[in-house]
Amino acid sequence: MTEQEGGAASDEGGRASSLWKPSNLELQRRKIRSDQNRRNIMIATISSFLVLGTLAAVLVTSPGWKSLTDTFFAWAYGFEILPKVILGFTTNILLTVIAASCVSVFGLILALTRTSRSPALTPFRLLATVYVDVFRGVPMLLIILLVGFGIPALRLPGLTRNVMVLGTTAVIITYSAYVAEVLRSGILTVHPSQRAAARSLGLTNFQTLRHVVLPQALRRVTPPLLNDLVSLIKDTGLVSILGVTDAVRAAQISSSRSFNYTPYVMAALLFLLLTVPLTRFTDHTMRKAIQRQNAQGLA
Amino acid sequence: MTTPVLAIENLRKSFGKDVVLQDISIDVPVHTATVFIGASGSGKSTLLRCINLLDGIDDGVIKLDGIEISDPRVNSDEVRRKLGMVFQSFNLFPHMSVIENITLAPIRVQGLSREQAREQAKELLIRFGLSDKADQYPDRLSGGQQQRVAIIRSLALKPRLLLLDEVTSALDPVLVNEVLSTVRDLKHEGMTMVIATHEMGFAKQVADEVCFLHQGRIVEYGPPSRVLENPTDPRTQDFLKRVHEAGRL
Numbered sequence: 066m067t068e069q070e071g072g073a074a075s076d077e078g079g080r081a082s083s084l085w086k087p088s089n090l091e092l093q094r095r096k097i098r099s100d101q102n103r104r105n106i107m108i109a110t111i112s113s114f115l116v117l118g119t120l121a122a123v124l125v126t127s128p129g130w131k132s133l134t135d136t137f138f139a140w141a142y143g144f145e146i147l148p149k150v151i152l153g154f155t156t157n158i159l160l161t162v163i164a165a166s167c168v169s170v171f172g173l174i175l176a177l178t179r180t181s182r183s184p185a186l187t188p189f190r191l192l193a194t195v196y197v198d199v200f201r202g203v204p205m206l207l208i209i210l211l212v213g214f215g216i217p218a219l220r221l222p223g224l225t226r227n228v229m230v231l232g233t234t235a236v237i238i239t240y241s242a243y244v245a246e247v248l249r250s251g252i253l254t255v256h257p258s259q260r261a262a263a264r265s266l267g268l269t270n271f272q273t274l275r276h277v278v279l280p281q282a283l284r285r286v287t288p289p290l291l292n293d294l295v296s297l298i299k300d301t302g303l304v305s306i307l308g309v310t311d312a313v314r315a316a317q318i319s320s321s322r323s324f325n326y327t328p329y330v331m332a333a334l335l336f337l338l339l340t341v342p343l344t345r346f347t348d349h350t351m352r353k354a355i356q357r358q359n360a361q362g363l364a
Numbered sequence: 365m366t367t368p369v370l371a372i373e374n375l376r377k378s379f380g381k382d383v384v385l386q387d388i389s390i391d392v393p394v395h396t397a398t399v400f401i402g403a404s405g406s407g408k409s410t411l412l413r414c415i416n417l418l419d420g421i422d423d424g425v426i427k428l429d430g431i432e433i434s435d436p437r438v439n440s441d442e443v444r445r446k447l448g449m450v451f452q453s454f455n456l457f458p459h460m461s462v463i464e465n466i467t468l469a470p471i472r473v474q475g476l477s478r479e480q481a482r483e484q485a486k487e488l489l490i491r492f493g494l495s496d497k498a499d500q501y502p503d504r505l506s507g508g509q510q511q512r513v514a515i516i517r518s519l520a521l522k523p524r525l526l527l528l529d530e531v532t533s534a535l536d537p538v539l540v541n542e543v544l545s546t547v548r549d550l551k552h553e554g555m556t557m558v559i560a561t562h563e564m565g566f567a568k569q570v571a572d573e574v575c576f577l578h579q580g581r582i583v584e585y586g587p588p589s590r591v592l593e594n595p596t597d598p599r600t601q602d603f604l605k606r607v608h609e610a611g612r613l
Contacts, residue, residue, distance in 0.1 A: 258453055258455045259457065262455035262457070263457075264418065264441075264444060265418065265447070265449040266444070266469035266518065267441055267442070267444045267445035268468070277457055280459045281459050284459065
């Protein structure tokens with residue numbers, strides 16, 4: 066912050082007259098600012114060391130620490146079974162890619178249906194509302210169980226019994242409802258005057274949506290959509306309950322064989338490897354979006 | 365007598381119990397400008413929105429080139445293609461550059477090729493002294509520049525009639541002039557216009573007819589020399605006096 070101010074000041078000085086030198090008062094102020102800065106850094110460092118150090122000390126000196134590290138952090142064993150967990154994790158990634166693609170299409174259709182005003186779409190609007198209410202309101206685990214065990218129980222010919230397909234379907238069903246709501250809120254935040262301007266140029270309702278409303282809406286909801294993507298990656302782990310050998314299931318198999326929980330930790334680390342960078346990226350886009358919005362003022 | 369570009373007969377419009385326009389009847393012949401003046405809330409903007417079919421009307425008839433457009437069976441998209449509208453708040457599309465803003469409708473609505481549309485847009489930008497802004501985004505432009513781009517955007521469709529809704533109300537006095545001189549140029553080129561404004565000096569210069577609206581009714585209607593300089597109705601006199609006191613004449 067202080068650097069920026071300094072930069073701007075010297076710029077201005079350069080333009081106004083090369084003779085400008087900061088006054089004594091300004092020099093004094095700069096010294097005070099840099100003193101304050103140094104003090105703040107010191108306080109932050111000391112408090113971090115205190116808090117984090119205490120936490121670490123409490124953990125390491127706790128009576129169960131030794132047995133905990135043996136059962137959860139047996140690194141040698143962990144690396145031994147890592148290939149199996151990684152193999153399982155590729156299933157999670159595959160599932161995420163398939164689900165995310167289907168969800169973006171299905172979620173968009175739901176959102177457009179709910180925001181449309183066409184009288185012909187009234188029944189669909191009603192259905193879409195009920196759909197979103199139901200699937201946003203039920204734990205995803207239940208949907209996975211219902212789809213995973215319910216559909217095969219129907220014994221309809223031609224319907225799959227493949228747990229991978231059923232699990233993915235359940236994830237798509239649930240996440241479409243989440244994403245539809247995010248997209249809908251984005252569509253609703255585009256000011257009506259934008260629509261009026263587009264319509265008065267003779268664009269049809271659909272063209273207005275396609276070229277004016279949606280591009281702006283999508284830009285605004287990119288951060289929450291990325292959030293949902295992070296959640297989706299994690300939640301693909303839930304399909305392990307149907308017996309899909311994903312990272313969670315692979316870890317479960319290994320750990321039940323050795324009575325050691327390190328495989329779970331390895332699986333967790335794999336998820337973090339993917340979700341942490343994505344979360345950082347989400348934060349970054351969110352900050353940029355806020356800056357952009359503030360710069361635009363009313364528009 | 366030739367058919368006026370726009371003819372309104374006994375238009376009435378209300379929002380719920382609120383009657384915002386009643387007994388509105390005007391003719392706007394080709395190449396003329398009709399200017400609506402009146403206090404905020406007198407119904408000027410609503411009238412323009414009704415003409416552009418953005419708001420429905422309760423009663424009366426609106427005709428464009430002799431064809432009734434207030435008929436619910438007409439295709440409103442086709443009607444709007446013949447009308448240009450410029451808003452008080454510019455309403456440029458923030459996610460598009462200046463040239464994309466201008467070419468969107470010609471490409472999507474009129475089916476011009478991208479090259480044709482860009483060519484035409486560039487000509488317009490040169491004509492209005494904005495050719496260096498073609499690839500800028502709206503948030504990099506001043507209010508006056510944004511509004512001129514908005515005017516160009518509606519001109520790109522070669523409208524029969526241009527509707528200007530308080531196009532200078534969101535601008536500071538210096539920027540007002542650049543926008544007004546653009547509108548004056550259009551008037552000289554023979555554009556038929558309906559204008560709502562608070563700028564009385566400007567009204568005097570471009571108007572063929574001035575219409576004073578008060579509480580949704582036309583109180584006085586005639587050439588600017590009469591309505592603005594020798595108003596007969598006490599409400600017009602009172603309004604103009606207050607405008608004068610505010611230093612806008």
